[in-house]
Amino acid sequence: MGANEGKRAINRVVVVGGGTAGWMTAAGLASMLGQTGLEITLVESEAIGVVGVGEATLPHIKNFNDTIGVNEAEFMAATSATFKLGIEFVNWGRKGDSYIHPFGEFGLPNAGVAFHQYWRKFAGRPGVGALDEYSLPVIASRMGKFQPPSEDPRSVMSTYRYAYQFDALQYAPFMRTHAEARGVTRMEGKVVDVTLEPESGRVSALTMDDGRVVEGDLFVDCTGFFGLLIEKTLSAGYDDWSEWLPADRAVAVPCESDGPLLPYTRATAHEAGWSWRIPLQHRTGNGHVYSSQFLSDDAACDTLLDGLEGERLADPRFLRFVTGKRRKLWSRNVVAIGLSGGFLEPLESTSIYLIQEGITKLLELFPANQDCDVEVAEYNRWMDLQFERVRDFLILHYHATERDDSDFWNHMRTMNVPDSLAERLELFTAHGHVSAYDHGLFLVPSWVAVLIGQRVLPSSFDARVSGQADAEVLRHLAGLKGHMEKAAGSMEDHAAYLTRNNMMRAAA
Amino acid sequence: MSTERILVRGSPLQAGVIGAYLASRWLGPGRSLELAVGTEDKATGSFATRPSVHRFHAEMGLPIDQLFARCGGSPILAAETRTADGAAVQLPFSAFGVPRGGVEFHQYWLRASRLSQQADLTEFSLSLALQNAAHKPPLAQLEQLPVDFGIAFDRSAYGNALLSFAKAGGASVIEASSEQAQSASLVIQCSSDAQAPKWQGQELNIAQQSGISGLEWHALSSATRRFANLAAPLSDCVPEQAEWTRLALAQRERMADMQELLNIEDPLASTRPALQRKAEVFAACGRIPTEDYEVFTPPEWLAALWARGVRPRRSDRMAERLTDSQLLDWLDQLRGQIASLTRQVQAA
Numbered sequence: 001m002g003a004n005e006g007k008r009a010i011n012r013v014v015v016v017g018g019g020t021a022g023w024m025t026a027a028g029l030a031s032m033l034g035q036t037g038l039e040i041t042l043v044e045s046e047a048i049g050v051v052g053v054g055e056a057t058l059p060h061i062k063n064f065n066d067t068i069g070v071n072e073a074e075f076m077a078a079t080s081a082t083f084k085l086g087i088e089f090v091n092w093g094r095k096g097d098s099y100i101h102p103f104g105e106f107g108l109p110n111a112g113v114a115f116h117q118y119w120r121k122f123a124g125r126p127g128v129g130a131l132d133e134y135s136l137p138v139i140a141s142r143m144g145k146f147q148p149p150s151e152d153p154r155s156v157m158s159t160y161r162y163a164y165q166f167d168a169l170q171y172a173p174f175m176r177t178h179a180e181a182r183g184v185t186r187m188e189g190k191v192v193d194v195t196l197e198p199e200s201g202r203v204s205a206l207t208m209d210d211g212r213v214v215e216g217d218l219f220v221d222c223t224g225f226f227g228l229l230i231e232k233t234l235s236a237g238y239d240d241w242s243e244w245l246p247a248d249r250a251v252a253v254p255c256e257s258d259g260p261l262l263p264y265t266r267a268t269a270h271e272a273g274w275s276w277r278i279p280l281q282h283r284t285g286n287g288h289v290y291s292s293q294f295l296s297d298d299a300a301c302d303t304l305l306d307g308l309e310g311e312r313l314a315d316p317r318f319l320r321f322v323t324g325k326r327r328k329l330w331s332r333n334v335v336a337i338g339l340s341g342g343f344l345e346p347l348e349s350t351s352i353y354l355i356q357e358g359i360t361k362l363l364e365l366f367p368a369n370q371d372c373d374v375e376v377a378e379y380n381r382w383m384d385l386q387f388e389r390v391r392d393f394l395i396l397h398y399h400a401t402e403r404d405d406s407d408f409w410n411h412m413r414t415m416n417v418p419d420s421l422a423e424r425l426e427l428f429t430a431h432g433h434v435s436a437y438d439h440g441l442f443l444v445p446s447w448v449a450v451l452i453g454q455r456v457l458p459s460s461f462d463a464r465v466s467g468q469a470d471a472e473v474l475r476h477l478a479g480l481k482g483h484m485e486k487a488a489g490s491m492e493d494h495a496a497y498l499t500r501n502n503m504m505r506a507a508a
Numbered sequence: 509m510s511t512e513r514i515l516v517r518g519s520p521l522q523a524g525v526i527g528a529y530l531a532s533r534w535l536g537p538g539r540s541l542e543l544a545v546g547t548e549d550k551a552t553g554s555f556a557t558r559p560s561v562h563r564f565h566a567e568m569g570l571p572i573d574q575l576f577a578r579c580g581g582s583p584i585l586a587a588e589t590r591t592a593d594g595a596a597v598q599l600p601f602s603a604f605g606v607p608r609g610g611v612e613f614h615q616y617w618l619r620a621s622r623l624s625q626q627a628d629l630t631e632f633s634l635s636l637a638l639q640n641a642a643h644k645p646p647l648a649q650l651e652q653l654p655v656d657f658g659i660a661f662d663r664s665a666y667g668n669a670l671l672s673f674a675k676a677g678g679a680s681v682i683e684a685s686s687e688q689a690q691s692a693s694l695v696i697q698c699s700s701d702a703q704a705p706k707w708q709g710q711e712l713n714i715a716q717q718s719g720i721s722g723l724e725w726h727a728l729s730s731a732t733r734r735f736a737n738l739a740a741p742l743s744d745c746v747p748e749q750a751e752w753t754r755l756a757l758a759q760r761e762r763m764a765d766m767q768e769l770l771n772i773e774d775p776l777a778s779t780r781p782a783l784q785r786k787a788e789v790f791a792a793c794g795r796i797p798t799e800d801y802e803v804f805t806p807p808e809w810l811a812a813l814w815a816r817g818v819r820p821r822r823s824d825r826m827a828e829r830l831t832d833s834q835l836l837d838w839l840d841q842l843r844g845q846i847a848s849l850t851r852q853v854q855a856a
Binding site: 038067368382426435437463 | 824828
């Protein structure tokens with residue numbers, strides 16, 4: 001008799017909640033495990049609204065879409081999507097500042113020394129310019145251009161990646177179509193009761209408002225902040241990180257598009273938080289994330305509405321949240337994916353990345369039966385690490401500032417940060433070296449972009465830079481900048497690219 | 509401006525590896541590099557490296573093919589070691605079989621072996637097939653194959669070649685007992701005992717490693733490379749010292765994990781958290797969790813866990829996407845391709 005025989009096999013997955021997280025999970029499981037006989041049911045209620053999290057994404061989503069067989073042009077048209085080459089941060093280091101965190105490299109390394117080290121030596125000299133002037137995706141973003149990267153590693157056109165900005169309310173239905181075509185069964189209705197196995201405490205079934213009972217072996221909680229299974233039923237607990245990230249509310253409103261279709265998201269810092277601007281094909285998504293400790297709802301809403309660049313298309317919608325994560329994202333036979341698992345403000349567009357990471361890890365560790373404590377522990381370890389590393393990177397944006405124009409910024413600038421971040425800052429401010437890790441979302445160029453973009457200039461630079469003649473380095477910098485400008489200039493206009501490739505959504 | 513002076517103390521080979529890299533990647537105006545070469549190195553014979561030897565030498569601007577010819581080079585496709593009870597273990601640098609649909613090959617093999625008798629997992633490793641072949645393929649041919657490889661050099665010839673390269677790059681060799689060899693802005697020394705790697709004040713200690721082929725080289729090269737990559741004025745580098753030490757200690761932990769895996773009676777009972785996790789997760793589902801700053805590749809961990817008798821209780825469910833016949837046919841084809849490729853390489 002095999003080691004797994006005699007224990008209840010996992011052949012029925014029930015996904016609870018049908019927003020972005022729910023349908024991405026269902027589509028991912030169906031695409032990768034549907035052929036193995038896994039039955040996937042998604043229960044959702046049209047009466048319950050969805051938050052519509054994550055209109056802006058990171059380049060990793062292309063891997064997810066490619067893996068589950070999504071056609072890019074169909075996806076773009078169905079979700080009114082635009083391409084995204086980075087995120088512009090306005091007013092973060094100081095009021096009036098602007099930099100772009102690009103999905104790509106700065107310059108090219110030379111003799112093993114990172115490009116920003118050469119730039120640091122000559123920063124401030126005439127003609128040298130800002131660091132992001134040596135980033136192809138930044139230059140292209142500012143020009144409103146887009147072209148997919150080259151696969152030739154020798155080409156400067158290979159030095160970037162791209163993501164998407166899409167309508168989350170259109171993305172979930174698109175994923176639903178994809179999932180249902182691969183065998184996912186959708187059940188409409190509200191869950192009114194959850195049945196637990198008496199001995200193990202595992203969830204065994206859900207009772208719907210019309211009396212139907214949905215049994216399952218593994219449940220994925222995608223019920224958003226409510227956390228129906230992971231918290232309301234299993235009391236997994238929550239790690240509250242508002243000590244470092246005190247924003248606890250957001251107000252969102254769409255407006256008409258005005259001006260060219262920009263291939264980047266904008267995050268503008270305000271008195272006690274920041275606002276997002278996400279350009280889609282048919283509208284612009286806007287929102288203001290703020291701390292209620294420092295700003296009233298009315299004032300936050302006024303700031304948002306005053307900054308709209310087009311006609312408002314709906315009433316402002318308020319959200320409340322506590323930044324942090326569940327103590328256990330997988331507890332017994334319930335896995336929390338999406339907002340039910342935790343919330344980190346969308347400053348770096350990480351919401352969908354964390355959903356994707358949750359799905360990928362669940363697939364990798366998908367248990368054969370209920371005897372899966374090892375898989376559960378490994379899943380939780382991995383996801384904890386992902387959340388914590390994103391958290392540190394978000395804290396950096398608030399802490400690395402010279403702003404002293406409000407109580408909020410004074411608090412953020414002077415607060416104690418996690419040791420992991422403090423050590424990283426100390427290393428960088430000395431000679432520009434960046435502490436790298438193997439497992440984590442944000443790589444060295446991202447840390448450099450935010451640190452230098454927010455005026456954290458190293459007091460000196462890598463000692464090896466001095467080994468090269470100044471005139472030679474300056475010539476190299478000028479040549480590189482010109483080369484990148486030329487390459488960006490040769491790209492197609494972003495909107496024209498979408499149109500030419502049949503990626504524009506047909507008018508209703 | 510005062511001159512920064514680095515003094516390297518070690519055997520000819522240790523001083524050669526460290527000195528050659530620093531001569532090409534650190535030495536410059538206002539800096540001097542002196543190598544106090546001791547004579548205590550009794551080791552002779554072959555000196556194994558790992559696949560990162562290619563990058564290390566490319567960064568130095570010292571073409572590997574020249575060294576290969578001059579220093580009696582021979583390719584290595586797997587690290588060699590022994591368990592506590594004396595059993596030989598080979599840790600291949602490259603994957604067993606080929607991954608498919610995002611799932612590692614051994615998961616398919618596990619499933620297939622429950623369907624029918626299968627050849628041993630090691631027979632699906634091109635690295636092991638080439639490592640154990642009567643004749644190793646020439647360098648140029650290996651570079652065309654989908655395998656990573658290090659190189660074994662004649663220890664003495666390699667050390668001398670690197671010392672010559674260091675001298676040509678501006679380093680000077682001094683008597684270990686001379687007055688000059690007593691102090692410097694920074695003294696780099698290799699310790700053969702279990703002393704922890706540490707960079708503090710004017711001393712940087714590289715803890716030597718042994719027991720697995722290639723680790724001695726890895727400890728030297730990675731410590732030197734890391735030092736060069738954290739280049740800062742030697743009088744003002746406290747954060748860099750802390751970072752160097754943090755990374756060196758992390759790598760030492762990963763090496764210690766492997767050493768324990770090869771020697772402990774029951775890997776699942778290890779008290780080393782990362783090793784216990786690797787063994788438990790592998791036993792549960794065949795996946796091998798990795799840490800930051802791993803030294804060994806996933807195929808090496810797989811081979812070591814396998815050699816120590818850790819067996820997954822099940823295969824990955826994603827490996828069930830192939831039908832039984834598709835799976836068995838694919839494995840047959842793959843095994844045939846590896847055997848055929850090995851024969852072709854031998855015949856060439």
